[in-house]
Amino acid sequence: MEALRPRLSLPRILEMNLGFLGLQFSFGLQQGNMGPIYSYLGANEAQLPILQLAGPLTGLIIQPIIGAMSDRTGGKWGRRTPYFLFGAVLCALGLFLMPLSASIMMAVSLLWLLDAGNNITMEPYRAYVSDRLNPDQRQAGFLTQSAFTGLAQMLGFLTPSLLVGLGMNQDWVDAHNIPYTVRVVFWVGAVLSLSTILWSVLRVPELPLTDVQRAHIAAQPKGIAATLAEIGSAIREMPTAMRKLGVMSLFQWFGMSGYWTYAVYTIARQVYGTAEAHSSAFHTAVLTNGEVAAFYNMISFVSAFAMVPLVRRAGPGPLHALCLALGGLGMIALPHVTDKAMLFVPAIGVGLAWGSIMGNPYAILTNSIPPARTGVYMGIFNMMIVIPMLLFAILMSKLDLGLFSLGFGLYEKALGNDPRNMLTLCGVCLIAAALSVLWVKEGRREATAPESAPEVMTA
Numbered sequence: 187m188e189a190l191r192p193r194l195s196l197p198r199i200l201e202m203n204l205g206f207l208g209l210q211f212s213f214g215l216q217q218g219n220m221g222p223i224y225s226y227l228g229a230n231e232a233q234l235p236i237l238q239l240a241g242p243l244t245g246l247i248i249q250p251i252i253g254a255m256s257d258r259t260g261g262k263w264g265r266r267t268p269y270f271l272f273g274a275v276l277c278a279l280g281l282f283l284m285p286l287s288a289s290i291m292m293a294v295s296l297l298w299l300l301d302a303g304n305n306i307t308m309e310p311y312r313a314y315v316s317d318r319l320n321p322d323q324r325q326a327g328f329l330t331q332s333a334f335t336g337l338a339q340m341l342g343f344l345t346p347s348l349l350v351g352l353g354m355n356q357d358w359v360d361a362h363n364i365p366y367t368v369r370v371v372f373w374v375g376a377v378l379s380l381s382t383i384l385w386s387v388l389r390v391p392e393l394p395l396t397d398v399q400r401a402h403i404a405a406q407p408k409g410i411a412a413t414l415a416e417i418g419s420a421i422r423e424m425p426t427a428m429r430k431l432g433v434m435s436l437f438q439w440f441g442m443s444g445y446w447t448y449a450v451y452t453i454a455r456q457v458y459g460t461a462e463a464h465s466s467a468f469h470t471a472v473l474t475n476g477e478v479a480a481f482y483n484m485i486s487f488v489s490a491f492a493m494v495p496l497v498r499r500a501g502p503g504p505l506h507a508l509c510l511a512l513g514g515l516g517m518i519a520l521p522h523v524t525d526k527a528m529l530f531v532p533a534i535g536v537g538l539a540w541g542s543i544m545g546n547p548y549a550i551l552t553n554s555i556p557p558a559r560t561g562v563y564m565g566i567f568n569m570m571i572v573i574p575m576l577l578f579a580i581l582m583s584k585l586d587l588g589l590f591s592l593g594f595g596l597y598e599k600a601l602g603n604d605p606r607n608m609l610t611l612c613g614v615c616l617i618a619a620a621l622s623v624l625w626v627k628e629g630r631r632e633a634t635a636p637e638s639a640p641e642v643m644t645a
Contacts, residue, residue, distance in 0.1 A: 191318060191393060196326070200330060201385070201390050202318060202389070203330045203386065204334065204382050204385050204386045205274075205307075205382045205386035205387070206311065206335060206338065208380065208383060210335040211339070211341060211375050211378050211379065212281060212300070212304060213338075214339030215281065216241070216297075217446040219371075219372075221234050221238075224290060226363040226365075226463060227290045231448075231451055231461075232597045232598050233583055236579045236583035236585045237585075238447070240300075240302075242576040244301040244304075245301070245571065248305040250569060252309050253313065253565025254413045254416045254565065256269055256310045256561040259403070260395055264392035265395070266310035266313055269309075270314075270383050271383065272306060273305070273308075274379055276300070277300060277307065278303075279299065279303070280296050280297070280303055282372070282373060282376040284372050285364055285369035285372045286369070288361075303379075310561065312328075312331075312548065312564045313560045313561040313564050314392065315327045316552045316560045317557075317560065325497050328544075328552070329490045329494055329497070329546075333491055334487075335483075335487075335544045336489075336490060336544075337483070340479075340483035340486075344476060345370075347476055354370075356466070357466050417566065424563075425554045426554075427550060427551070427626055428554060428555065428566075430622075431570065431623075432570045434619050435547075436573075437615045437619035438543065439572075439575055440574040440577065440612075441514070441611075441616040441619065442543070443575045444582070445517055448605035449475055449479075450471055450472055452609050454467070454468050455606065456524055457471065457523070457524060457529070458470060478529045478533050482534070485538060485540075486537045486538070486540045487541070490541045493505060503546075503623055503624065505546060507623045510617070510620035511616070512534075512535035513536050513537075513539025514620065516533065516613070517535075517536065517613030517616060518613035518614070521606035547567075551567055580592070582595075582597040583595065
């Protein structure tokens with residue numbers, strides 16, 4: 187049985203998750219702007235998924251390693267805190283330099299730096315929440331992270347439109363066709379990514395390691411070889427619930443990757459009648475996509491709190507399945523919308539799905555894995571996120587590298603270079619993910635109801 191930690195009040199849980207505001211503001215900037223930035227620099231639509239390989243590849247490589255390393259870190263700064271801070275610095279640097287990109291290759295290189303920083307921070311942050319909270323508070327902890335994700339990405343998507351509303355010209359671009367609104371919002375993100383992480387770790391520091399935990403860490407073999415061996419061992423001994431969640435993740439993240447990459451291009455064609463990235467109409471489509479994304483992230487923010495009592499009644503599994511299905515229906519409907527105002531209707535389903543994605547699967551996971559391996563299993567679970575993204579990039583794009591080509595190019599061959607067809611496929615994937623999560627019995631209410639435990643002091 188796990189040792190009980192001091193119970194945290196809701197304001198303290200909010201403070202410990204504030205770092206997610208800066209971290210997810212950064213992710214929101216990537217989702218809303220990396221495709222257009224590549225287009226401004228001369229990339230075509232079919233190349234976009236493969237140009238964004240930095241996210242899935244750095245996640246695949248970095249997060250399991252960082253997770254295993256943080257499980258075995260026992261210095262005076264804590265198990266997770268050194269990784270938070272180093273990752274936040276890299277993230278801030280990448281955000282500051284990205285809007286200054288002069289070529290596709292420069293933007294690709296900076297995206298690798300930015301995603302490395304995000305991934306170094308992300309996995310230990312989720313493990314930190316699991317470390318700090320008792321099992322009966324973890325659902326609230328992860329749904330609070332989901333709420334901050336919604337709020338941060340809402341702000342990240344909406345800020346360019348706010349800047350235009352305050353008088354900036356949406357068509358004011360630099361010598362490389364990147365709007366100055368992008369430069370401002372990325373620099374705001376650089377400040378947030380570092381300051382919010384610092385606030386969280388200073389206000390709600392990690393708990394001191396117990397003598398038992400220190401002895402366990404001291405007994406573990408050190409070095410890269412030992413870390414890789416630990417990852418391999420954890421994969422072989424993976425709990426059944428986590429294996430089942432892998433099937434859900436395959437469909438869920440394939441669909442979300444396609445939506446994030448091609449929603450703006452769907453809106454540009456369907457609402458504004460353009461596929462020309464350097465046109466004023468496309469700049470308007472980017473702003474509209476940001477407003478729609480801000481709206482669905484607001485829905486995500488509100489619904490994350492509303493889900494807390496619903497999870498207690500139904501369990502995270504059935505609730506997540508319902509939200510995914512509604513998100514899938516929204517994605518299928520969006521390519522048929524020709525009026526800007528009506529775009530916000532299917533966005534409700536997308537927001538409910540996104541709010542659930544960032545909380546409910548982790549509530550199932552953390553109650554199914556051994557506490558001593560929280561970091562490594564969080565890293566491995568992230569592999570279940572990034573592998574579908576990697577598959578999406580390889581299947582949909584094709585990049586000619588001279589002596590050989592990378593990718594299958596299905597965006598062109600199977601979907602006719604039409605982003606509207608992509609969004610339909612994404613909706614089908616989310617509905618398949620909804621059906622898959624119903625298979626995970628560990629997510630049902632009777633399987634996740636916390637055992638009674640003695641009350642301990644509230645921090």
